[in-house]
Amino acid sequence: MGRQLKFEIFRYNPEREGDVPHMQEFTLDETPNMTLFIALNRLREEQDPSLIFDFCCRAGICGACAMVINGRPGLACQTKTKDQPTRITLHPLPVFKLVGDLSVDTGVWFREMYAKTESWVHTTKTFDPTKEEERMDNSVAEQIYELERCIECGCCVAACGTARLRDDFMGAAALNRIARFVVDPRDQRTDEQYFEIIGTDNGIFGCMGLLACEDVCPKGLPLQNQLGFLRRKMGITAMKHIFRKK
Amino acid sequence: MQTYYSDLLVIGAGLAGERVACEAAQNGFKASCLSIVPARRSHSSAAQGGMQAALGNCAKGEGDCTDVHFIDTVKGSDWGCDQEVARLFADTAPIEMRRLAHWGVPWNRVVPGKSFFFKGGEKFEKYEKEENEGLITARSFGGTAKWRTCYTSDGTGHAVMCTMDNRCAELGIDVFDKKEAISLIHDGETCMGAVVRCLRTGELEVHLAKATAICTGGFGRIYKATTNAVICDGGGHILAHETGVVPIGNPESIQFHPTGIVPTDILVTEGCRGDGGTLLDVNEERFMHIYEPEKAELASRDVVSRRMTEHMRAGKGVKSAYGEHLWLDIRHLGDKHISTKLREVDEICHHFLGVNPRTELIPVRPTQHYTMAGIRTNKDGAVYGLKGLYSAGEAACWDMHGFNRLGGNSLAETVVAGGIIGAKIVEFLKGYETKFDTKAINLEIKRQKERIHDITHGRNGKLNVYEVRNEMQEALMKGCFVFRNKEGLEECVSTLQGTMEKARQVGLVSDGAGPNHELAAAMKLEGQVRLAICIAQAALMRTESRGSHNREDYPERNDAKWLNRTLAYWREGADMPELQYEDTTPLFELPPGDRGYGGGSIIPADEKYVKERTVKSPVTEIGKKK
Numbered sequence: 001m002g003r004q005l006k007f008e009i010f011r012y013n014p015e016r017e018g019d020v021p022h023m024q025e026f027t028l029d030e031t032p033n034m035t036l037f038i039a040l041n042r043l044r045e046e047q048d049p050s051l052i053f054d055f056c057c058r059a060g061i062c063g064a065c066a067m068v069i070n071g072r073p074g075l076a077c078q079t080k081t082k083d084q085p086t087r088i089t090l091h092p093l094p095v096f097k098l099v100g101d102l103s104v105d106t107g108v109w110f111r112e113m114y115a116k117t118e119s120w121v122h123t124t125k126t127f128d129p130t131k132e133e134e135r136m137d138n139s140v141a142e143q144i145y146e147l148e149r150c151i152e153c154g155c156c157v158a159a160c161g162t163a164r165l166r167d168d169f170m171g172a173a174a175l176n177r178i179a180r181f182v183v184d185p186r187d188q189r190t191d192e193q194y195f196e197i198i199g200t201d202n203g204i205f206g207c208m209g210l211l212a213c214e215d216v217c218p219k220g221l222p223l224q225n226q227l228g229f230l231r232r233k234m235g236i237t238a239m240k241h242i243f244r245k246k
Numbered sequence: 247m248q249t250y251y252s253d254l255l256v257i258g259a260g261l262a263g264e265r266v267a268c269e270a271a272q273n274g275f276k277a278s279c280l281s282i283v284p285a286r287r288s289h290s291s292a293a294q295g296g297m298q299a300a301l302g303n304c305a306k307g308e309g310d311c312t313d314v315h316f317i318d319t320v321k322g323s324d325w326g327c328d329q330e331v332a333r334l335f336a337d338t339a340p341i342e343m344r345r346l347a348h349w350g351v352p353w354n355r356v357v358p359g360k361s362f363f364f365k366g367g368e369k370f371e372k373y374e375k376e377e378n379e380g381l382i383t384a385r386s387f388g389g390t391a392k393w394r395t396c397y398t399s400d401g402t403g404h405a406v407m408c409t410m411d412n413r414c415a416e417l418g419i420d421v422f423d424k425k426e427a428i429s430l431i432h433d434g435e436t437c438m439g440a441v442v443r444c445l446r447t448g449e450l451e452v453h454l455a456k457a458t459a460i461c462t463g464g465f466g467r468i469y470k471a472t473t474n475a476v477i478c479d480g481g482g483h484i485l486a487h488e489t490g491v492v493p494i495g496n497p498e499s500i501q502f503h504p505t506g507i508v509p510t511d512i513l514v515t516e517g518c519r520g521d522g523g524t525l526l527d528v529n530e531e532r533f534m535h536i537y538e539p540e541k542a543e544l545a546s547r548d549v550v551s552r553r554m555t556e557h558m559r560a561g562k563g564v565k566s567a568y569g570e571h572l573w574l575d576i577r578h579l580g581d582k583h584i585s586t587k588l589r590e591v592d593e594i595c596h597h598f599l600g601v602n603p604r605t606e607l608i609p610v611r612p613t614q615h616y617t618m619a620g621i622r623t624n625k626d627g628a629v630y631g632l633k634g635l636y637s638a639g640e641a642a643c644w645d646m647h648g649f650n651r652l653g654g655n656s657l658a659e660t661v662v663a664g665g666i667i668g669a670k671i672v673e674f675l676k677g678y679e680t681k682f683d684t685k686a687i688n689l690e691i692k693r694q695k696e697r698i699h700d701i702t703h704g705r706n707g708k709l710n711v712y713e714v715r716n717e718m719q720e721a722l723m724k725g726c727f728v729f730r731n732k733e734g735l736e737e738c739v740s741t742l743q744g745t746m747e748k749a750r751q752v753g754l755v756s757d758g759a760g761p762n763h764e765l766a767a768a769m770k771l772e773g774q775v776r777l778a779i780c781i782a783q784a785a786l787m788r789t790e791s792r793g794s795h796n797r798e799d800y801p802e803r804n805d806a807k808w809l810n811r812t813l814a815y816w817r818e819g820a821d822m823p824e825l826q827y828e829d830t831t832p833l834f835e836l837p838p839g840d841r842g843y844g845g846g847s848i849i850p851a852d853e854k855y856v857k858e859r860t861v862k863s864p865v866t867e868i869g870k871k872k
Contacts, residue, residue: 016760133348134347135379142354151286
């Protein structure tokens with residue numbers, strides 16, 4: 001016989017007049033192999049259809065369902081209830097704008113990030129459909145892919161001390177994005193150009209090194225390594241800059 | 247009310263939608279995309295395998311060419327595809343893969359020298375040529391004569407989606423996320439855009455455009471068990487279909503996969519069975535060898551799905567809180583094999599089931615996987631029935647997949663079709679001006695406001711949205727799944743007709759305020775049931791078995807009678823679809839031949855009919871050489 005689960009869920013719909021943020025309790029019988037995806041959908045379909053939350057792929061690939069689960073940011077789809085105590089508290093991710101209940105606006109945050117980092121390959125070359133593709137070393141391709149595995153769930157940003165203090169901090173996801181283009185030989189940007197984007201306290205020098213970003217990343221990305229890598233690179237760029245001025 | 251204007255409005259921002267938008271923007275047109283979720287969360291990103299394109303760079307792809315890719319695609323479709331489209335697709339795919347490389351996709355590349363690969367559990371050796379070092383490489387996929395599937399590790403869809411979305415950002419394309427189109431604005435002849443519900447605030451908006459493209463993916467979610475993301479609910483199809491003038495092409499053509507995990511239907515690879523995994527029933531006994539003595543678990547996906555369903559029908563399924571299922575057993579393959587060759591399966595079991603496949607059984611059931619069915623377009627991607635309306639990707643029945651789709655062809659289709667159709671839209675936009683009919687716009691807004699008001703206030707009834715949806719999903723699972731027969735389909739149609747009545751009488755339990763999900767579900771319910779009835783009715787009428795459409799009572803492929811495509815219209819005020827038929831393909835480069843898989847008998851087409859339509863083609867030369 002399964003356990004009886006108590007859910008404490010943050011509720012606030014900014015579009016409903018007079019609504020105030022509060023916690024609401026739900027009870028649900030646990031079934032085998034239950035994940036928060038199943039539990040939340042059952043709560044909405046059987047108990048309270050006004051519940052707002054996001055799921056998309058429900059397979060840990062798209063990043064839509066990040067939320068704070070018993071105090072820790074994570075993906076709801078790959079959180080099994082049997083790994084949680086009978087009392088499960090759910091909050092929306094901090095830092096991002098609240099849409100309602102457990103749903104936050106990651107789309108706008110990340111779109112702004114693309115604009116800040118100019119998240120595309122900068123090249124003067126044009127594509128010629130009649131020609132063979134430009135060659136690339138396979139190990140370089142794999143290195144790029146490793147950094148591109150970010151699913152933009154927002155967990156790293158939500159767990160970041162600096163991001164909670166400063167609205168304009170770029171966060172690990174943005175710095176990881178820059179690292180992705182730094183290792184890509186197709187991108188012709190120079191270190192100076194990258195420095196322009198991330199060489200500030202809002203960027204690479206704002207990180208307090210608390211490591212939470214990497215701790216909560218559901219894809220296990222080496223976010224701190226990338227940070228270190230960029231910080232060294234940007235440090236050297238800054239030094240060069242100083243000497244050149246003299 | 248906010249009104250937006252663009253040259254091209256793309257509904258759906260997955261790979262197909264964004265590729266179409268890029269083509270328009272590159273040519274100087276203002277393109278905008280609507281998406282229910284942030285673009286990178288689109289179902290495109292979930293595709294892990296890869297994209298087929300005959301580059302022929304790797305050792306096992308040597309000698310590959312677009313003709314061979316064309317042949318594989320047509321055979322795979324069980325001769326149900328439009329061969330002009332399959333040809334366009336095969337010829338364009340290599341260029342499109344190179345273009346993606348230029349835009350930033352980190353395709354895996356050829357590494358010269360000796361390496362190993364496994365086939366059917368056996369180890370083989372291959373040598374990659376020095377001169378091909380660094381070119382885009384490919385992996386092996388089912389149903390193809392050559393290794394042709396371009397990939398980036400285990401995340402092709404994700405990597406290509408990132409690059410495509412970056413390209414959109416670079417081109418300044420507006421990608422509006424958390425926006426759901428709820429109806430098309432049209433006058434019965436020309437499409438002018440869409441009425442859109444903002445999923446942040448619940449407010450309505452109008453998006454007007456000279457051309458509109460529907461690229462919203464498949465509609466697997468009308469089935470109870472599906473591998474599709476929760477957003478693949480037919481929203482785009484419903485928009486087009488409810489105009490009454492746009493047909494759904496081949497609605498009966500739905501692909502299933504034998505091993506989705508229970509309860510969430512995430513796929514575990516067929517490699518499990520390939521490597522020696524077995525299927526067990528409620529008594530933990532094997533059963534596939536009873537039905538398929540020769541191939542047992544290694545029979546084709548369709549066959550395994552059917553036998554599993556049959557076995558559960560015989561009372562041998564495992565009862566669970568989520569319905570019946572069977573077991574997949576890979577325990578005997580051992581820790582080493584599971585940790586290395588089946589790592590992905592191991593991770594899925596761990597993350598989503600909490601099951602250790604070394605010691606425990608994996609609950610599985612056959613699952614809806616892909617819709618070859620879709621909004622019927624011509625080879626330019628122009629939707630039948632409405633000027634200025636286009637469709638691309640899984641949402642469309644452009645029809646290069648016919649009655650069965652090959653692995654790796656769907657992901658490739660998104661960008662290849664997106665490019666081709668995007669270019670056709672650019673041709674259309676050049677020199678095209680239009681007038682927006684304010685009466686049609688205002689009428690549509692009024693209609694949608696009333697609809698929302700009625701549902702929110704229970705004016706049509708108080709039936710529960712999720713219960714009615716459940717009835718539809720169960721009806722399809724029962725009568726219109728991997729096995730089909732006259733009795734089952736008739737029952738399915740009749741059940742769904744009842745469901746249709748109920749769908750018209752739903753009312754909300756909640757107040758529907760803001761980004762309310764119950765309202766979104768209620769608004770598409772009737773359209774979903776219409777799609778469901780189209781599937782069942784078209785399947786009932788098609789008295790043959792072709793590709794994924796399998797009739798127990800008509801096991802043969804009947805080219806004499808059914809070498810055609812179903813077009814399902816839903817006329818205004820009707821209770822049943824109007825089915826019409828058109829020729830499968832205007833010409834044959836490859837005349838109908840053997841069934842690509844599973845064998846089975848064929849009732850041949852009229853010789854004269856085939857001969858008249860057969861054109862001289864390089865593929866016939868390839869046939870001769872063999």
